Amino acid sequence: MNRFNPYSTYSLTDLLNDDTFIFLVNKRRSDPALLDEWEQITAAGSDSGSAFREAAQIIELAAGRPLPAGDNGHEKIWKNIATEIDKTARVTPFRWWRVAALVLLLVSIGGITYHYFKHISPTVKWNTAEEQFMVVTLPDQSTVTLGANSTLTYKKNWKNGSMREVWLSGDAHFEVTHLNRDSSHINEGEKFVVHVENEMEVEVLGTVFNVRHGSGKTTVELESGSVEIVLKNRHEANVRLKPGEKAELDIAQQTLTRLLSTSRHPTPSPGDKSIELNNTSVKEIIQMIETTYHKNIEVADTSLLSRRIDGTFPICHEKDVWFILSSILDINIEIKSDDSLVLQPR
Amino acid sequence: MGLEDDYIWDSFKRGNERSLKFLYDEHYEFLFHYGYKFTNDRNQIEEAIQSLFIKMWKNHSNLNKPASIRHYLLKAFRRILIAALQAGSRLASRQRSFEDIPFYLTPPHDENIIRQEEINEQHIVLKTRIGTLTNRQREAIYLRFYQELSFEEIAVVLKMNIGGVYKLIYRAIDRLRTGK
Numbered sequence: 001m002n003r004f005n006p007y008s009t010y011s012l013t014d015l016l017n018d019d020t021f022i023f024l025v026n027k028r029r030s031d032p033a034l035l036d037e038w039e040q041i042t043a044a045g046s047d048s049g050s051a052f053r054e055a056a057q058i059i060e061l062a063a064g065r066p067l068p069a070g071d072n073g074h075e076k077i078w079k080n081i082a083t084e085i086d087k088t089a090r091v092t093p094f095r096w097w098r099v100a101a102l103v104l105l106l107v108s109i110g111g112i113t114y115h116y117f118k119h120i121s122p123t124v125k126w127n128t129a130e131e132q133f134m135v136v137t138l139p140d141q142s143t144v145t146l147g148a149n150s151t152l153t154y155k156k157n158w159k160n161g162s163m164r165e166v167w168l169s170g171d172a173h174f175e176v177t178h179l180n181r182d183s184s185h186i187n188e189g190e191k192f193v194v195h196v197e198n199e200m201e202v203e204v205l206g207t208v209f210n211v212r213h214g215s216g217k218t219t220v221e222l223e224s225g226s227v228e229i230v231l232k233n234r235h236e237a238n239v240r241l242k243p244g245e246k247a248e249l250d251i252a253q254q255t256l257t258r259l260l261s262t263s264r265h266p267t268p269s270p271g272d273k274s275i276e277l278n279n280t281s282v283k284e285i286i287q288m289i290e291t292t293y294h295k296n297i298e299v300a301d302t303s304l305l306s307r308r309i310d311g312t313f314p315i316c317h318e319k320d321v322w323f324i325l326s327s328i329l330d331i332n333i334e335i336k337s338d339d340s341l342v343l344q345p346r
Numbered sequence: 347m348g349l350e351d352d353y354i355w356d357s358f359k360r361g362n363e364r365s366l367k368f369l370y371d372e373h374y375e376f377l378f379h380y381g382y383k384f385t386n387d388r389n390q391i392e393e394a395i396q397s398l399f400i401k402m403w404k405n406h407s408n409l410n411k412p413a414s415i416r417h418y419l420l421k422a423f424r425r426i427l428i429a430a431l432q433a434g435s436r437l438a439s440r441q442r443s444f445e446d447i448p449f450y451l452t453p454p455h456d457e458n459i460i461r462q463e464e465i466n467e468q469h470i471v472l473k474t475r476i477g478t479l480t481n482r483q484r485e486a487i488y489l490r491f492y493q494e495l496s497f498e499e500i501a502v503v504l505k506m507n508i509g510g511v512y513k514l515i516y517r518a519i520d521r522l523r524t525g526k
Contacts, residue, residue: 012523013519013523016491016519019494019496022490022491022494023494026491026492026494053468054468054523057466057468057469057472058472058487058491058519058522059491059492061451061469061472061473061476062451062484062487062488062490062491062492063379063451063488063491063492064382064383064450064451064452064484064488064492065382065450065451065452066379067375067378067379067382068382068388072374072375072378072388072392073378073388073391073392073395074371074374074375076392077374077392077395077396078367078370080396081366081370081396081399081400081403082363082367084400084403085363085366085400085403088403088404
């Protein structure tokens with residue numbers, strides 16, 4: 001394909017008006033293939049050849065005299081320019097390695113701070129002994145009523161927007177402050193997680209629930225709100241509980257069973273009412289409950305009655321009471337159809 | 347502007363010295379070649395190029411992106427060189443008008459010397475005719491045929507309107523073709 005061919009019908013003026021023709025004529029100098037094509041087409045005798053030759057002559061003459069040989073100051077002048085650049089740039093020279101070092105430093109500081117807050121920051125640990133319970137208020141105002149022989153651990157400082165975490169061994173009744181606004185979009189930072197030993201994690205949004213851990217099984221019972229139970233062994237799928245449901249994990253078998261809880265929904269009453277107990281006998285407590293809640297309470301094992309309890313007894317929710325009692329005394333509380341309660345040892 | 351030119355320019359605007367060097371290397375010879383049409387004095391030409399790139403560096407963050415880097419450089423270079431030539435009174439005072447800034451397409455001192463290679467008579471005729479063109483006609487055809495600028499670009503470099511450029515070039519071609 002001869003690139004000059006399309007021009008064979010052009011007049012001199014046409015050729016001198018064509019950007020591409022001008023470009024090709026100039027490019028011949030450095031392109032041997034192009035030069036060959038040129039030679040072919042301007043072979044003596046052809047009509048178009050003469051117009052081409054004349055056009056090329058004009059184009060070449062318009063260049064004027066060529067540059068003198070040598071570098072013509074190319075290198076020398078750049079040195080001067082570079083010196084000038086250095087002078088003006090001396091205030092804040094841009095050096096890649098300085099930026100890299102700064103970034104590295106910032107990242108390390110960030111990493112150390114993060115690590116500190118995540119792992120080294122002070123933790124709070126609450127223990128209850130036998131026959132003792134305790135109400136703990138968490139940094140987000142959630143309350144945890146710890147049952148007997150239980151331990152609750154959490155980091156002292158809770159950051160806004162970070163997931164709230166507590167570690168539980170034993171029994172506890174949780175009332176978690178609700179943070180999530182849109183149940184279809186749950187942020188990590190809105191969750192509240194209870195780690196139960198190495199067995200499960202209970203992920204909570206805003207909710208009232210109980211966790212019981214002991215005697216070879218862990219039970220999570222949901223009163224209101226929503227929880228998601230994540231098994232650490234991950235063999236079973238996560239279980240999401242609805243209010244009124246209960247999940248029981250058999251630790252040996254690693255099976256998770258879902259049950260309807262036998263307790264009923266609490267009727268919350270306003271105000272933070274509680275009672276101080278100082279070596280108070282169960283008998284007295286039962287009397288107090290019977291009066292306050294108008295319930296009939298039956299005790300299967302009368303030896304329970306003489307046991308004594310220490311602590312602050314919250315009376316906002318009826319359910320709390322049963323829970324605490326059952327935990328402290330290690331009993332089961334069954335609610336009968338006629339609304340009376342039966343207390344039995346576990 | 348091609349993609350590569352575009353990238354280099356943006357990089358230079360952000361203060362990348364290497365990009366400026368790239369532009370310098372790419373266009374140095376073309377600028378010198380142009381300067382060499384106005385004067386024999388290589389020092390003046392070198393100084394003008396130096397001045398141009400230093401100015402570019404100092405203003406890099408304020409510069410607008412040109413449609414063509416070559417065009418931008420030629421335009422700026424011409425302004426600096428002419429100013430230096432006029433200030434240095436290389437041009438006689440009466441030659442300071444626009445038209446009279448000399449533009450040489452053949453060496454000023456050997457206009458009449460016919461070199462061995464030029465056995466083609468046509469070539470000699472053309473060369474003679476080029477000598478009869480005006481300075482601006484020569485500069486216009488130089489910018490068009492050697493630097494490959496468009497009519498609009500030439501108009502900007504020469505600070506004329508585009509109609510004036512058409513006239514310059516067509517009249518020059520006519521004279522070269524016919525001698526009239």
